[in-house]
Amino acid sequence: MAATTEHLRHEAESPAERLRTNRLGLWLFIASESFLFAALISARYYLLGTERSEHLNQPLGFLISLVLLTSSLFAYRAETAARFGDQRGFRRATATTIALGLLFMVGVVLEWREGLAFFPPSTLYGSAFFTLVGFHAFHVFTGIVALALLLWAGRDGRFGPENHWPVEGVIKYWHFVDVAWVFIFPTLYLVK
Amino acid sequence: MAQAETYERRRGAMALGTAVFIGLIVLDTIEFVVARFADQLLLWMTLLALPQAGLILWFYMHVRQLWREEGH
Amino acid sequence: MAILKGVLGAAVGYALGFALVAAVQLAMGNPVGGAAPVVIGSVLATAGWLLGVGLWRAWAREWFGLEPDRETPTGPGRYFRFTTDHKVIGIQYLVTFVIVFGLAGLLAMVVRWELLTPAADLGGDAYNQVMSLHGILMVAVAVAAVLGGLGNYCVPLMIGARDMAFPRLNALSYWLVPPVAALLLTAPFVGGWDSGWTAYPPLSVVNGGGQVLFVVAIVIFGLSSILGGLNAIATILRMRAPGMTLMRMPIFVWSVLAASIISLLFTQFFAASLILVLLDRVAGTTFFEAAGGGSPLLYQHLFWFYSHPAVYVMILPGFGITLEVLAHFSRKPLFAYKGAVAGFLGIVGLSGIVWAHHMFTSGMAHFMNIPFMALTELISIPTGLVFLSALGTIWRGRLWLRTPMLFALAVLFNFAIGGVTGIYLADVATDLHLQDTYFVVAHFHYTIVGGEIFALMAGIYYWYPKITGRMYREGLGRLHAVWMFLAFQLVFLPLFVAGIHGMNRRINEYVEPLQGYNTFSSVAAFALGAVFLVALGNLAWSWARGPVAEANPWRASTLEWTTSSPPPLHNFERTPEVVGDPYPYGEPGAAHVRPVVVPTIAGGSE
Ligand SMILES: [Cu+2]
Numbered sequence: 001m002a003a004t005t006e007h008l009r010h011e012a013e014s015p016a017e018r019l020r021t022n023r024l025g026l027w028l029f030i031a032s033e034s035f036l037f038a039a040l041i042s043a044r045y046y047l048l049g050t051e052r053s054e055h056l057n058q059p060l061g062f063l064i065s066l067v068l069l070t071s072s073l074f075a076y077r078a079e080t081a082a083r084f085g086d087q088r089g090f091r092r093a094t095a096t097t098i099a100l101g102l103l104f105m106v107g108v109v110l111e112w113r114e115g116l117a118f119f120p121p122s123t124l125y126g127s128a129f130f131t132l133v134g135f136h137a138f139h140v141f142t143g144i145v146a147l148a149l150l151l152w153a154g155r156d157g158r159f160g161p162e163n164h165w166p167v168e169g170v171i172k173y174w175h176f177v178d179v180a181w182v183f184i185f186p187t188l189y190l191v192k
Numbered sequence: 193m194a195q196a197e198t199y200e201r202r203r204g205a206m207a208l209g210t211a212v213f214i215g216l217i218v219l220d221t222i223e224f225v226v227a228r229f230a231d232q233l234l235l236w237m238t239l240l241a242l243p244q245a246g247l248i249l250w251f252y253m254h255v256r257q258l259w260r261e262e263g264h
Numbered sequence: 265m266a267i268l269k270g271v272l273g274a275a276v277g278y279a280l281g282f283a284l285v286a287a288v289q290l291a292m293g294n295p296v297g298g299a300a301p302v303v304i305g306s307v308l309a310t311a312g313w314l315l316g317v318g319l320w321r322a323w324a325r326e327w328f329g330l331e332p333d334r335e336t337p338t339g340p341g342r343y344f345r346f347t348t349d350h351k352v353i354g355i356q357y358l359v360t361f362v363i364v365f366g367l368a369g370l371l372a373m374v375v376r377w378e379l380l381t382p383a384a385d386l387g388g389d390a391y392n393q394v395m396s397l398h399g400i401l402m403v404a405v406a407v408a409a410v411l412g413g414l415g416n417y418c419v420p421l422m423i424g425a426r427d428m429a430f431p432r433l434n435a436l437s438y439w440l441v442p443p444v445a446a447l448l449l450t451a452p453f454v455g456g457w458d459s460g461w462t463a464y465p466p467l468s469v470v471n472g473g474g475q476v477l478f479v480v481a482i483v484i485f486g487l488s489s490i491l492g493g494l495n496a497i498a499t500i501l502r503m504r505a506p507g508m509t510l511m512r513m514p515i516f517v518w519s520v521l522a523a524s525i526i527s528l529l530f531t532q533f534f535a536a537s538l539i540l541v542l543l544d545r546v547a548g549t550t551f552f553e554a555a556g557g558g559s560p561l562l563y564q565h566l567f568w569f570y571s572h573p574a575v576y577v578m579i580l581p582g583f584g585i586t587l588e589v590l591a592h593f594s595r596k597p598l599f600a601y602k603g604a605v606a607g608f609l610g611i612v613g614l615s616g617i618v619w620a621h622h623m624f625t626s627g628m629a630h631f632m633n634i635p636f637m638a639l640t641e642l643i644s645i646p647t648g649l650v651f652l653s654a655l656g657t658i659w660r661g662r663l664w665l666r667t668p669m670l671f672a673l674a675v676l677f678n679f680a681i682g683g684v685t686g687i688y689l690a691d692v693a694t695d696l697h698l699q700d701t702y703f704v705v706a707h708f709h710y711t712i713v714g715g716e717i718f719a720l721m722a723g724i725y726y727w728y729p730k731i732t733g734r735m736y737r738e739g740l741g742r743l744h745a746v747w748m749f750l751a752f753q754l755v756f757l758p759l760f761v762a763g764i765h766g767m768n769r770r771i772n773e774y775v776e777p778l779q780g781y782n783t784f785s786s787v788a789a790f791a792l793g794a795v796f797l798v799a800l801g802n803l804a805w806s807w808a809r810g811p812v813a814e815a816n817p818w819r820a821s822t823l824e825w826t827t828s829s830p831p832p833l834h835n836f837e838r839t840p841e842v843v844g845d846p847y848p849y850g851e852p853g854a855a856h857v858r859p860v861v862v863p864t865i866a867g868g869s870e
Contacts, residue, residue, distance in 0.1 A: 021503075024258065024429075024498050025433075028528060029494060031529060032490050032528050033532070036535065036536055039532060039536035039569075043536075043540065043562055046559070050233065058227070065224075066220065069217060072216075072252055073209055073213040075252070076209040076212075076213075076251075077209055084201075084205075086202075121543075121547055121550075122549070122556060123550070124550055124557035127550050127551050127556075127558070131549060149328065152329060153329030155329075175248050175252045182241050182244045183245070186223060186227070186237035186241055189227075191227075191237050192233050
């Protein structure tokens with residue numbers, strides 16, 4: 001990572017150095033989490049190959065994918081606004097992201113209700129489907145909680161160009177949850 | 193002067209976000225349509241999912257900050 | 265006090281989780297009970313424990329926009345609190361896992377007592393539970409004692425940092441451990457579990473209720489291990505002192521980095537496989553149930569994808585300590601330093617593609633046998649590099665045979681036997697005969713006890729003066745080393761032979777002709793157990809009453825010896841400046857660190 005000549009600062013780490021360390025830590029966490037999703041996705045292919053249920057609601061899956069991608073756009077806008085010190089823009093975009101996240105969760109509930117009737121967890125496809133979607137939905141849920149805390153803690157305008165690591169960290173995590181869905185969606189809904 | 197510059201940079205960043213978003217939507221739609229009509233789906237789906245993940249990682253998550261000092 | 269609050273938080277969390285699930289069950293018209301309330305209760309109890317013990321005070325307040333408490337507690341009370349100093353956390357890890365090691369060791373004595381004679385004394389169920397608990401507790405010790413204990417204490421000192429990259433995360437990783445211990449030790453009282461530390465389905469899906477607590481405990485332990493690995497990697501990559509380039513790092517630091525990469529990434533597969541077991545039990549999924557189309561083999565793939573690399577989480581830091589001690593006590597630069605580093609990284613790279621060598625006899629498709637055999641045997645190349653480095657270092661060195669050095673030399677001998685016997689298990693043809701026999705048990709104990717635990721002992725004696733500020737009794741230390749070495753050979757060498765003659769593992773009765781090996785091994789095992797009383801007595805007594813240690817009793821070259829014993833809160837009075845290779849012995853004019861005034865007597869600046 002560091003070139004051989006790069007000497008790392010030691011005493012009273014500067015804010016810029018701390019930011020880089022925080023970023024590295026978050027990326028390591030993301031790498032670890034992607035192994036979790038890799039384990040679950042490979043379990044699906046190991047058990048079922050590319051076989052999938054005939055009763056899937058593909059359009060609904062596509063719709064909630066679009067919702068999640070849109071939420072990523074607003075998360076990006078929230079982070080950019082915070083970086084430029086636009087408090088109003090940050091709050092509005094964060095709130096929109098949360099709303100879209102909740103909408104995604106509603107979509108998950110709707111498809112679970114359908115799914116329970118056609119491929120309950122006691123079937124092989126149901127096992128893979130509910131576990132993968134469930135794990136992912138749990139991550140979305142933690143993301144929503146983190147965004148809500150961000151909105152709450154930032155109500156006094158504390159996040160700005162000088163102090164934006166909390167915003168950046170939470171929003172990177174939110175994007176990662178979106179990346180995971182980019183792979184889960186075709187894995188469960190599309191391949192055949 | 194400095195204010196105008198900041199404003200420009202911010203507009204640029206927002207426009208980039210929107211462009212990436214359009215790219216994501218287009219890829220996702222293609223993926224959905226292809227899945228309904230094509231064969232060899234595992235290959236197709238991988239080929240269409242990877243650029244989506246790449247767009248998010250590169251532009252939304254600024255992955256290059258890891259090896260470059262300031263890459264906002 | 266903090267611990268009391270933690271216990272209170274755990275109680276509240278458990279009640280909350282239990283009530284929550286019970287309410288859902290009532291609302292859905294299902295009978296209240298089963299495993300689900302216990303699972304959610306245990307998870308929330310862990311959260312409540314953490315918040316009570318200090319997470320809320322020191323960290324979580326910040327998430328709500330409140331000001332956290334940044335004060336660093338002092339005095340002996342800090343060892344019982346949520347503290348961010350890596351030295352305190354290192355000692356917390358070490359002491360905790362010494363206790364766990366003792367418990368698991370007692371269970372090993374029970375196992376050997378049952379196997380003293382061919383007849384059953386304990387009964388199969390009880391034996392299986394004892395064997396399972398021994399297994400998982402020892403695996404936990406092997407994963408966390410060196411990395412969490414010595415890694416935490418020494419790595420920041422060795423790279424010239426003030427603390428870890430994420431001190432509060434470090435505290436969190438440690439305080440996740442007590443709930444793990446509590447859950448594992450509660451399990452025997454709620455039905456226990458009898459599926460070994462490997463927890464294979466179908467047994468683990470249908471056996472006693474203790475299996476559920478096992479799963480929750482290990483998932484929590486996995487989280488602790490992942491966060492610990494993350495922290496170590498970030499620390500090593502980001503917190504090094506000026507001049508401390510990667511290739512100037514002491515070899516132990518490299519080994520911690522390599523092991524941490526594995527725990528960061530692969531642990532997720534263990535967590536995933538156990539969570540799927542839990543879902544099969546609680547949520548009615550059918551991942552591992554053949555009747556529902558599932559496959560028990562899937563578990564073995566997921567499990568070994570972590571658990572083979574896990575043995576490198578255990579052994580790599582052991583290699584690191586061994587090479588470190590060999591260099592200092594041979595008074596020579598480490599031979600083929602770059603080769604050893606390449607060996608570590610090569611092992612990390614290969615570790616992820618060899619897992620199915622555990623499955624040659626389990627019904628996996630036959631075409632996979634040969635590739636996995638070949639890949640597994642490739643690992644002998646990077647391991648050979650590490651060995652080459654060790655042998656080259658002691659070659660014509662002036663060996664200073666103090667206690668740490670005796671243990672380090674023992675590691676070389678033991679691991680040679682462990683490594684060579686591994687070849688027979690990696691080879692499909694011989695493995696068909698040896699699989700699930702005591703040959704496997706002996707091989708595994710030779711690598712992990714003979715390798716890692718001996719190295720842990722070397723490390724404890726080596727850094728003891730630095731950590732405690734006092735010196736142990738050298739005579740008793742050497743007695744420990746020699747006695748443990750001899751007893752260890754006598755316990756496990758006969759078990760190779762018993763295994764070749766067909767002695768199965770995980771049984772409490774065996775046929776008459778195998779009694780000789782077993783009785784011999786059992787008696788030797790009691791002698792091996794007894795040596796730890798000597799060691800504990802020596803280390804505990806010296807900590808309180810031993811002679812005060814110098815800053816650098818070994819005249820060693822690396823950074824941790826340039827500061828007082830024990831080091832001050834921020835480790836170094838002035839930021840050290842590294843100017844050369846870590847082991848500049850016998851090279852005129854060479855130095856690792858720019859000459860600093862080394863205090864001859866401990867400053868006791870704490
Ligand atoms: Cu293995």
